[in-house]
Amino acid sequence: MLNEVLIESVLERPPNSIYKYLNSCISKPTMLKRMMMREMWLWRQLGSLLASMMSAYAMFHRYFPYQLPSHIQRYTLKWFGCVYPYIQISFDEYAGELHKRSEVFTAIQSYLSTKSSTEAKQLKEKEVKGSKSLVLVVDDNEEVTDEFQGIKLWWASRKTAPRQSSSFPFYPQSDEKRRYKLTFHRRHRDIITGSYLDHVRKEGKAIAVSHRQRKLYINNPASGYKTRKWSSVAFDHPATFESIAMEPKKKEEIINDLMKFSNGKEYYAKIGKPWKRGYLLYGPPGTGKSTMITAMSNLTNYDVYDLELTTVKSNTDLRKLPIDTPSKAIIVIEDIDCSLDLTGQRKKKKEKDEEDKEKKDPTRKMREGEESKASQVTLSGLLNFIDGIWSACGGERTIVFTTNYVEKLDPALIRRGRMDKHIKLSHCCYEAFKVLARNYLNLDSHELFGSIEPLLGETN
Ligand SMILES: Nc1ncnc2c1ncn2[C@@H]1O[C@H](COP(=O)(O)OP(=O)(O)OP(=O)(O)O)[C@@H](O)[C@H]1O
Ligand SMILES: [Mg+2]
Secondary structure: OHHHHHHHHHHOOOHHHHHHHHHHHHHOOOHHHHHHHHHHHHHHHHHHHHHHHHHHHHHHHHHOOOOHHHHHHHHHHHHHHHHOOEEEEEEEOEEOOOOEEOHHHHHHHHHHHHHHHHHOOOEEEEOOOOEOOOEEEEOOOOEEEEEEOOEEEEEEEEEEOOOOOOOOOOOOOOOOEEEEEEEEEHHHHHHHHHHHHHHHHHHHHHHHHHHEOOEEEEEOOOOOOOOOOEEEEEOOOOOOOOOOOOOHHHHHHHHHHHHHHHOOHHHHHHHOOOOEEEEEEEOOOOOOHHHHHHHHHHHHOOEEEEOOHHHOOOHHHHHHHHHHOOOOEEEEEOOHHHOOOOOHHHHHHHHHHHHHHHHHOOOHHHHOOOHHHOOOOOHHHHHHHHHOOHHHOOOOEEEEEEEOOHHHOOHHHHOOOOOOEEEEOOOOOHHHHHHHHHHHHOOOOOOOHHHHHHHHHHHO
8 A cells, every 4th residue: 555655646746856756755754654664563563462472372382281271161161060950962963983864863853843843933844765745844053842741841953064174175075964952951850861852762753654655665586695675666555444344343453453563562572572463364356455455554654565485586585584674564475375385295296306307307407597596485484484583683563464265374374473363354244335335435324225234144
């Protein structure tokens, strides 16, 4: 700025007077000179201030231990804790060494999504993988209150900005980190850290399950070590227990059994049994066995795993399947009587035939390399799959067999304990007929009902 003033004042004058003017600037103390001196004085002051700050910093490091700042911070917090009666718990989005998304964080997010939709002023839509509906969660830096057994609590959503990677700017920056902070009075510590957090986790998981898009899985033909065992599609079948035509008492019994199972975690833990249950659905073709599986899935919110036994190569592969099958699953084997040769006698006969063929033509097996890839699953392999040690991996799983010919099945396969509940689906009775009339025709009564009842009784 100083230079600009000088140049402007020089250029404003006629050329012959410039020399005279410059001379006067140097010889006399003008306003310009005063400005220059003041600026120099300011710089000198700044320099001495910086020097004294640096020497103070060096002295601090020399004469005080380096832990002092952290000590000061710790004791300040301690003192503050004595006066401040509230406790705060943080739940980070990513936890552990592998920085996996924390399950507790996800459960809290789902739990708060119901509270926030009525309370919080700022919400945001969250894209949840596999969710069938729009999920609204608390926006960053928003707060929500909750109440549990008369205790008031505060949840806050916090976001940490990504850290700047200063030394290596070409490295990708870390993502934003989110956390939930729970604040409550310290006299409720036991209830909150015990039953309340457990309640939040359970509720949150249940809400997430109810939002989840249900899926229908089919097992992939066994191949490489890393191949996924199941492939899936979205499953939206409208069949429910209301639309199934059967005796109301029987229907209620099945519904109660399923609900008791899905809420029976503690019960199974108490009696020391893996949390799984087998259902055998049998009856003539077209009586609603497959439809009932769908109704079961809609009632319990479990995914359906349709297991095609003929594509499972060996007992070993079958044994590994439970590891890759998560909980809340209905594993279905349809028409179990005709999916494989599952009886001991048939296997012996087959082996004998194989031996005879081998004797006649020793090179046959090599030539028929493709055929030898056919399923080698045996009855014992299937029995182990249902209730062997490996089947206990996971939990909250039901296994459903359907068959038209229950008498063809090996008694070991369907004994109680393996197939806990046997459900016979038979031809239409009068009660079932009434359900169909209501579903299809919106009729609760009709003059012909009186004559239909004895006719259905007669045909049984
Ligand atoms: N009890 C029932 N209530 C309502 N609908 C039924 C009932 N039984 C059969 N249906 C209807 O009949 C059709 C055939 O039913 P489904 O496929 O469930 O029979 P299924 O017992 O599995 O037959 P299959 O033994 O041949 O596999 C479906 O469209 C279903 O809606
Ligand atoms: Mg069927």
